[in-house]
Amino acid sequence: MLGHDHEDQVCSVARALEAVGQRWSLLIMRDLFVGVRRFDALVESLGVTRSVLTRRLAHLEEHRIIERVVYQHSPLRFEYRPTAKGQGLLPVLAGLMQWGDRHYPHPAGPPRVLLHGDCGGEVDATSVRCVACGERPEFEEVHALPGPALADPSAGHRPDVL
């Protein structure tokens, strides 16, 4: 999001946005979070060109925010997964989701709800804490399930998109 002249800025927000502030980067992370992890599925979900997606994935991989994991050996096929560092962006994505839910609401209700896999309780997006059991679940225990707007067949959505 910043030019190279800002790389030395003494600001953690600016440094974070150097890594994930480019167009598409946070939406790629959103897709990886909800389970869209293969190149072709990302192209379709995002409506981005293959060349732009290639560049964005390479940038995120250089920053060790995502990693390639083999899911098929013959022929060799990879998918992309958030690293532990990438998983640390969950509060940022959850915060954007909650803010979007509140200020740009879908008429049918929230597109996604965050649930705690262990107990099924809803996860508060601000605190990333389960409202049922009070725990703060790890990344892999938070499931972003389709909410009312994505369960509404008139909404014209693609089910793999938040």
Add this chain to the structure above:
Amino acid sequence: MLGHDHEDQVCSVARALEAVGQRWSLLIMRDLFVGVRRFDALVESLGVTRSVLTRRLAHLEEHRIIERVVYQHSPLRFEYRPTAKGQGLLPVLAGLMQWGDRHYPHPAGPPRVLLHGDCGGEVDATSVRCVACGERPEFEEVHALPGPALADPSAGHRPDVL
């Protein structure tokens, strides 16, 4: 951050990024949050051109994320302040700050620490909750004070930048 073809996407993250995902927008919100609120001060703090800043501020004002407030009548002068809607982005900014602190650390320590104005306790950036008193302070009660990296005279920082 998205093209216009994504405005109807059933996704609250995408809708949020339509409003604040453009280059500079979240850094403008960071500056307003720490008290840099006048046009010339924003130009200097961000190193952005006046024409780009004008467009970004107009976009944020259209979305009612910021508002202009008169601070001088003769001649008439405005400053920009986050609205209640804009203040709702605090968890997103705090999340980016904490992630940047952790993964792109400054050698001298965090550039900013968040303190709860009422009790002076540190505010946890993930939960936006005061670790001393347990309250979740309102936007105006959270002070982003210079931390070790901004107190370090060798860091070459501008004191008004996070």
